[in-house]
Amino acid sequence: MTTTTPGIRKTRPTAEKRRSGRVGGMMGNTGLYIAIGIAALLFLIPFYILVRNSLSTDAEITGEHWKFFPTHLQWGNVSELFDDTSVDFARSLWNSLVVAVSMTVGILLVCSLAGYALARIPYKHANKIFYAVLGTLMVPTSVTFVPSFVLVSSLGWVDSYRGLIIPGLFSGFTCFLFRQYFLGFPKELEEAARVDGLGYWGAYWRVVVPNSLNFFAAMATITFINGWNAFLWPLVIGQDPGSWTVQVALSSYMTNQTVIFHQIFMATTISILPLVFVFLFLQRWLVQGIAQTGIKG
CATH class of the missing domain: 1.10.3720.10 (MetI-like)
Structure with a gap:
């Protein structure tokens, strides 16, 4: 028992460090993905506004109340x-x-x-x-x-x-x-x-x-x-x-x-x-x- 106990005590810190390294890496990757997702959403906002307004009427575009998408999509704007x-x-x-x-x-x-x-x-x-x-x-x-x-x-x-x-x-x-x-x-x-x-x-x-x-x-x-x-x-x-x-x-x-x-x-x-x-x-x-x-x- 006296010969194996020191070996067990020496290996525990290494395993803990590995676990903490994995956790830290996962948290770092998660933060990176969140930042990329936020940047992508900000980048896509102008495109969303273009598509939304292109399928709306002038009254819906300039109206006081903003809707995520108009109630009736104006596909006739394309032919017009x-x-x-x-x-x-x-x-x-x-x-x-x-x-x-x-x-x-x-x-x-x-x-x-x-x-x-x-x-x-x-x-x-x-x-x-x-x-x-x-x-x-x-x-x-x-x-x-x-x-x-x-x-x-x-x-x-x-x-x-x-x-x-x-x-x-x-x-x-x-x-x-x-x-x-x-x-x-x-x-x-x-x-x-x-x-x-x-x-x-x-x-x-x-x-x-x-x-x-x-x-x-x-x-x-x-x-x-x-x-x-x-x-x-x-x-x-x-x-x-x-x-x-x-x-x-x-x-x-x-x-x-x-x-x-x-x-x-x-x-x-x-x-x-x-x-x-x-x-x-x-x-x-x-x-x-x-x-x-x-x-x-």
């Missing part, structure tokens, strides 16, 4: 929105889709090629060009807005897809991100491609791009969202209602004379659905791609 002859909302959705997709494809192509050239092609003025690209990030958009409009107008691109898309096909920040990514890309893969007789273009298209799809998907997500949400430039270029994008169309429901609340909320709800689908579909690649840029914080 698309049947409105003053604003061709379906056309504006199509215009935004064309602009956002075209800008995404164009920016990915142009900026990835520029970033790859700055990162890989040896050229004595490469750093100067890179600094010039960074310099464009310091120029306010308001400074270049009027000259860009004068140029587009002189080319006859007002009220056209060319005027909406082409001036935005280069992004200094996206080019910078691509250069940072390609600087960390394994050179061994490109050297093996050159041994097989591929040049810079062949290595870029057949080796670099297929092995960088996560990063391309992340940049595509960000670019698509920016193109879809653009407002000021489409407002100036799209002077004819037939060339309005969805953001310009949304602004037309609020004028000095009238404010159609249920149409504003219904149009806003429908306009954010493509962004939600794109983000949900590409969120995994978005996180991975941003992590691969080497930029933190």
Whole structure:
């Protein structure tokens, strides 16, 4: 008994510590889940308000007594929105889709090629060009807005897809991100491609791009969202209602004379659905791609 008692006394504190560690870990995880749940609810409140008001009447939206959901859901607001002859909302959705997709494809192509050239092609003025690209990030958009409009107008691109898309096909920040990514890309893969007789273009298209799809998907997500949400430039270029994008169309429901609340909320709800689908579909690649840029914080 004297030989086993000390052993029992020594093992008890270890078991207690393990139990307390498990309990502390479970409590810590519970607190983390509660915090995440609260943050998720706060994040979803604007979406709830959009959906609730889009299926309500103007009287229920502006009434004194708030209901979690209206007694009778106004599904007719959807048909009313698309049947409105003053604003061709379906056309504006199509215009935004064309602009956002075209800008995404164009920016990915142009900026990835520029970033790859700055990162890989040896050229004595490469750093100067890179600094010039960074310099464009310091120029306010308001400074270049009027000259860009004068140029587009002189080319006859007002009220056209060319005027909406082409001036935005280069992004200094996206080019910078691509250069940072390609600087960390394994050179061994490109050297093996050159041994097989591929040049810079062949290595870029057949080796670099297929092995960088996560990063391309992340940049595509960000670019698509920016193109879809653009407002000021489409407002100036799209002077004819037939060339309005969805953001310009949304602004037309609020004028000095009238404010159609249920149409504003219904149009806003429908306009954010493509962004939600794109983000949900590409969120995994978005996180991975941003992590691969080497930029933190």
